[in-house]
Amino acid sequence: MNIKRNIIFTLESRKKDGVLITENVPIRMRVNFASKRIEFTTGYRIDSAKWDSAKQRVKNGCSSKLKQSASEINASLLGYYTEIQSIFKRFEVEDVMPTPEQIKEAFNALHKPVSEEPKPKKEALPCDFFQVFDDFVEDCGRQNNWTNSTFEKFAAVKNHLTNFREGLTFEFFDERGLNDYVGYLRDVKEMRNTTIGKQLSFLKWFLRWAFKKGVHQNNAYDSYKPKLKSTQKKIIFLTWDELNRLREFKIPSNKQALERVRDVFLFQCFTGLRYSDVFNLRRSDIKGDHIEVTTVKTSDSLIIELNNHSKAILDKYKDVAFEHDKVLPVITNQKMNDYLKELAEMAEIDEPVRQTYYKGNERIDDVTPKYALLGTHAGRRTFICNALALGIPPQVVMKWTGHSDYKAMKPYIDIADDIKANAMSKFNQL
Structure with a gap:
């Protein structure tokens, strides 16, 4: 519904x-x-x-x-x-x-509504910083129905804070303390600015939650906005030519395990499903000419029509029995990422891709062959970019992918516009 x-x-x-x-x-x-x-x-x-x-x-x-x-x-x-x-x-x-x-x-x-009347400030009581952090994770995790990956992110946040300094207190995180933490993430952990920004936002979320609970009265986090140079993360996807090259590549006889990995990835490329949703896809989700899924990440109920390419992959495995009545032979995400890189390298999907990022004020340009950057999520990105490049309206693509606003789709739309502009230039060669 x-x-x-x-x-x-x-x-x-x-x-x-x-x-x-x-x-x-x-x-x-x-x-x-x-x-x-x-x-x-x-x-x-x-x-x-x-x-x-x-x-x-x-x-x-x-x-x-x-x-x-x-x-x-x-x-x-x-x-x-x-x-x-x-x-x-x-x-x-x-x-x-x-x-x-x-x-x-x-x-x-x-959520209990916040009283509109000003409350007298309570004297902050001595507390265990990390015990409060655990309470925050439990409370917000239950309230916002966090996934396992979100819990893992905050476990990493706690680990960084633990390694940063012993005996942390809420009073420590004034402007100077926050600067020290940013310096630690940059110089000791050698994080990129974009990663530091994410870690800082997680810490602010925790400090804001504790402030609202009356645990402390230090709201320096609210006005702390360090300048962290960053660039938009490059979207890694396969062009239509690269997708066909991967699909038509003849896998060596001693590497036949890669065939199943390729089939699962191609199914993502032709449906837009995330890895977690392909992993959970059951035969009961197949409804003739479409599939019906409730996504793991966002709990969106999606109806995705099948095309000839996705149908062919389903037909290939229709008589093969998998555990839990799964539709496709999906292995772990980590192993699939490793095999995808190997497969793409063999298929010579090696266009050099330049990625620019910052560590502090230092600009770093890395040039990497595309196969080394491929992962399962590239399948979903490939579907979106190629669907838009084919002229399918964004609002239709969003129905398939579950995106709720154009902000998340804009980077893909920009890529599709570039693809179409380059395609139009081919007329100049006639």
Whole structure:
């Protein structure tokens, strides 16, 4: 079931003596679905002049009467949005159309509305930094239904913090402490700027959560925004010519195990499925001329039509019995990544790819043959890029892939535009 809904954040419309109030106005969350409307209080107020109605967020650099920054308020609004989406997805998976009361009950169980009245500050109590971190992981993991990979990411965050310094406290992370941590990630762990940015965002998430819980009163993280030079990560995919080269490559007799790896990867290239969804694909998911899946990562319910290429791969294994009634011979992600690189190298998919990244202020350019950069996720990217290059509208591709907005699709659309522009230039050679 796909429940159409619209989640918006807006300022409450209030009048006093017939005049619209524009100062310290409550921010409301409005949810529309199945011709019904639910209103939620967010617990935040802001002046109308500081509110961006188009983006439905507080304008950057602004703050509320209670000195709550735009980033703090907007982060909470995003949290509310994520919670509501996860609630609807659970009902979709259960194939149930919820009532407004059920949505309210599920939301209130996840998140107690923040009081709009200012609370007296409590004196921070001595606490074990890493015990609070464990509480944060448990609380947010349960609330946001984290996947195993997300838990693993935060286990890595804890490991970095543990190795960084003994006896960490919340008071340590003022501007100087945050600078020291960034320096440690850059100089000792030798992380790229983009990776440092991700690690810093994870730490801020934890510090913000603990601040809201009243564990500490140090909000230096809120205004800490170091300049970390970065470039957009290059999307690794196979062009149509490379895809055909891989598909038609004759695998040596002593490497026949690579054939199954190729088939699974090609199935991704012709359906757009992630590795996790191909791994979980069961025979019951095949519905004649299409497949129906609920994605592992986002719990999206997708219907993906089959084309001649994906059908041929399914037909090849229709009489082969796999464990748990799986459709395809999918091995572990790590092994499949290793075999893919080997297969692509043998098929001479070796176009040099330049990747640019920064460590501190140092720009580094790495040139690597494409086969060394291939992994299972390249199958999904290959599907998207080639589908767009063939002229299939982005909104149709998004239905197949589960992307919810154009922001995530824009890098692929740019690539497709380049492919089409290069193809048009071929007329000049006639």
